[in-house]
């Protein structure tokens with residue numbers, strides 16, 4: 001009894017006290033990026049950590065242990081509000097430039113926000129770690145520097161070329177294509193050449209041409225003795241990456257690069273409207289789910305494209321279609337009867353429904369990973385950014401077909417719909433890939449939680465690679481290879497010289513021998 005009296009309070013103490021205080025800084029306005037942070041932060045809150053979040057997306061419903069500590073103002077509302085013209089304007093620019101400015105320098109202006117400056121002052125109880133998105137605005141690492149706590153990065157895609165060096169993750173350019181290029185893992189000579197040239201260019205463009213302005217903002221708001229943004233990047237202890245071997249291929253990973261691909265695939269807070277559920281239940285011949293993601297308004301696409309959609313999708317009846325349309329009143333008249341429209345969808349619940357046959361998508365990473373997790377084959381119509389590469393990868397894995405927005409015709413769309421609905425290959429490979437994608441020793445959220453706690457327990461250098469202290473030519477052993485070549489050259493020279501010398505000596509002897517013979 002006495003033992004119990006001691007043990008019980010101890011157990012209660014242990015179960016409540018292992019929670020850490022974690023600050024998440026996610027100023028970027030991309031909703032699809034925030035989906036990953038939201039699920040990660042909620043997952044950590046559920047494990048008993050106290051989570052404070054700075055973002056443009058405050059939670060609609062309160063969540064225990066999760067606080068929206070600062071909500072940043074939004075200038076451009078893009079969720080369900082991106083028209084075809086705006087997409088063409090915004091996204092025609094170089095993607096590295098877009099990340100460095102809209103996703104980088106412009107966000108660093110928030111460092112001057114009084115609420116953000118307040119976060120950099122010591123807290124009681126103190127934070128145990130700071131999480132930031134590693135993308136374009138690594139300037140936010142200054143908060144971790146000020147608080148003297150570990151800095152942890154989250155990447156919503158496979159690493160961009162300029163993010164490898166911060167944790168000395170090997171680039172492996174022979175087998176790992178840059179995620180800004182439309183290449184798959186098996187590359188020929190010219191593709192490898194293209195990979196190395198563009199990767200080097202993108203790194204230089206990001207590191208030297210566009211983001212050094214962040215140094216000025218860091219020092220303006222936090223003092224002249226602050227580290228530069230490149231130095232702050234080197235403080236990152238761990239990067240949680242939205243990638244997985246089944247989708248991104250096999251490559252060497254340093255210990256601080258941890259895959260948590262599909263961490264956002266959670267449907268616990270989605271509500272399924274009874275009307276939509278009934279429509280899906282009643283689709284006895286199956287249905288296709290069609291969306292171009294959280295931002296795009298399909299109704300603003302060119303008339304020609306919408307005419308093709310109406311014609312081809314109308315023809316697949318009795319198979320039905322569910323489409324996300326933010327402003328249905330803007331759609332042309334005569335929507336085929338087998339199409340159900342709604343401004344918002346509980347996407348994972350729709351993808352999980354037993355009657356779903358296929359997913360028509362723009363190829364955004366988050367949505368397509370959800371589709372892969374649910375084993376649903378896809379028709380991809382990529383629009384911008386990484387969507388082309390994503391779809392190409394899925395096509396190479398036989399779980400998707402690709403169509404292009406500029407060249408799509410009723411015939412090509414009919415053919416794709418027919419193949420995805422009738423050829424069992426796509427469904428079967430999608431099902432198998434789903435199994436492989438989810439088959440892990442520890443699920444994504446537990447993996448993230450484990451490594452974050454590991455860094456907090458053992459310190460910010462506990463996963464630091466010794467390669468962090470070497471230059472690029474030391475890492476690739478160019479100095480050693482150069483030295484060995486030099487030694488080989490010397491040995492060869494000595495051998496050549498000696499052989500020549502001996503030969504000449506022999507010749508001399510021979511000559512003097514024959515000379516003396518003649519005299520004799």
Ligand SMILES: *[C@@H]1O[C@H](CO)[C@@H](O)[C@H](O)[C@H]1NC(C)=O
Nearest residue numbers: 016019045046048049064065
């Ligand atoms: C909130 O955190 C506490 C410990 O910090 C934990 O005991 C509790 O279970 C958490 N709440 C929820 C709903 O996860």
Ligand SMILES: *[C@@H]1O[C@H](CO)[C@@H](O)[C@H](O)[C@H]1NC(C)=O
Nearest residue numbers: 076077078080081082083086
């Ligand atoms: C939608 O975007 C337009 C600009 O394209 C903007 O003027 C409008 O305010 C936005 N709507 C909302 C609800 O934010």
Ligand SMILES: *[C@@H]1O[C@H](CO)[C@@H](O)[C@H](O)[C@H]1NC(C)=O
Nearest residue numbers: 274275276277278279280281
């Ligand atoms: C749809 O089908 C599921 C499974 O058969 C059932 O649990 C659910 O109640 C049905 N919903 C509606 C609205 O019919």
